[in-house]
Amino acid sequence: MVKSFVFMLAFLAASAASAQDLVLRGGTLVNPGSAPLADAVVVVRDGRIAQVGRAGQVRVPAGVKVIDATGKWIVPGYVDAHVHFFQSGGLYTRPDSIDLRSATPYEEEVATIQRRVDDVFARYLASGVTAVADVGGPMWNFDVRARSATNPKAPHVVAAGPLISTWRPPVLSDAADPPIIAATTPENARALVRAQIPRRPDFVKIWYVVRRGETPEQFLPVVRAVIEEAHAAGIRVAVHATGLETARAAVKAGADILVHGVEDVAVDAAFLALLRQRGIIYTTTLDVYGGYRRTYSQQPGFTEREYALADPRVMGTLSDLRHLPATIVPERIRRVIGTTLPEAPLDMQLRNLRAVRDAGVTIAMGTDAGNIGTLPGPSIYREFALMARAGLSPREVLTSATINGARLMGRADEIGTITRGRYADMVVLNADPLADVANLSKISSVIRGGRAWTQAELVPATAADIVQRQLNAYNARDLEAFIATYHPDVRLYDFPDTPVRQGHVALRQVYGRMFTQLPSLHAHVPRRIVMGDYVIDEEVVTGLPEGRTISATAIYEVRNGLISRVWFIDGGGARRENKTGSP
16 A cells, blocks of 8 residues: 555656646647647646637637647647567567577567667657557566656556467567466466456456467367456456457457457458447557568668667667578578568458458557567558558548557547647647648657657767667668768768768769669678767678678767768778778
8 A cells, every 4th residue: 555655656746747838839730530720729737738729719828838830730649559568679579480599688688678668668759659558568567657657758658467378489488577478278367367467457468379270269268268357357358369260259258459450361241240349449560560571581671760760779680680690590581581572461451451440440550569670669650651551541540540549548538639638648740640641750749748849859869879870771771861871071081091982972872882782781780889979880791792791990970960970990801991882
């Protein structure tokens, strides 16, 4: 009781400290389910919406910070309805999918993730995501939820504990605090639910996995036991069930939320009627397989928003398959590096999403962020684009990413719309979100609990971030993103002072040729030293003609967010041959 009282005091103190009074004036307000309101005024008091109306109809209080939103659009903060904080989005985060523990031990990966939780919070906010649903992970998920409540730069977080599974995945089940636990009997399943109840989970998650040669029916006793025990405690149940018959069985057994779409066959009328009848929320997660495909084929195709908003260190790991020893990379992965992998089952997922939309089922946008290649924060923009490709209108996408996400979280009375009494969680956009879903990424500022930030304020780029960003673009052979990290008048030298080249035009000529002609070009940085505005990298470059490998040291000077000067030091025998492609 004392602990609960202390936690409540801490939460209230943090809420008071983070809340702010302000006024948004002059923008076009776009709420799901309502016509746009031009020349809108939104008054915020103590972190919540106090008044909403047209200019001239709402009194602007004196002495309150006013944000001029003229020429901009104001939408509710986005909700990512399917994330996992126990995963980073990097290459080493799912050893049950690709076991690279000999390169990066799983315990090290988890420790790094835990250290960077606040950074992940900020990257969600910078992407416009003011609320997330973590639908399953270790028991320390609940610590993440508590931490978010005291961090003004964090989204709202609801969370589930360990996934209760119909099978025992390798590695993850053996962790000290496992994110996934197999239930062997109905009694065991009930005990696993009861173990989470003291932490007050927002959901209980079932990983309803049916492998080849198995049927959904053989696991129904366990599934029913989980649902009955959770519902008896007043807790909703979210289910991973990607096959039609598995999803049908889960819903009939009493599931409340499907955390993925159906991907194996087309949904039928009976299934759609069942979803409507039971009030099921259907979550999208259209691009999560895409993250694995892009990573395993080593064709990341990073977006401009990912370069700007995702953790550049995590992004950097996604190209590591190019330099890891062949002996530790599974042969099935080595075979697909450099190839174009098919998009299946994306076509079926898109088709089924259209059918679910047409049937009037509630759809929530979720990314499954944290999986390999699905980067926390900006991954929502890939999801928006695929939802539009499925045929959803910009308004339908916005609705799925705001009020419907709030419904999934069980917080529709607090977030998801810009209406009186709700939390003041908003995104100010530079372009009309109803004209094109791409405009949902054109963010001017993000407001969480009445406090406004620019993206640069939420995720300021350090010198190391800028250098890592250029390395990521180099390894992706993305010329425009690479050039964008350099000052227009950048100067490159052979150490200490021999000029090599200068300016964007020279860089474009050299690197444009390299990126086009050398499809396996890759730079690896075994060691890095950061000293203020200077970053010193040991670089090993492979994928060069005749199988050559180049080793050198590069010293980067970063000024005002751009690389202004670079010095290259011969690593021995390479002469002036380095990452610039100099002969």
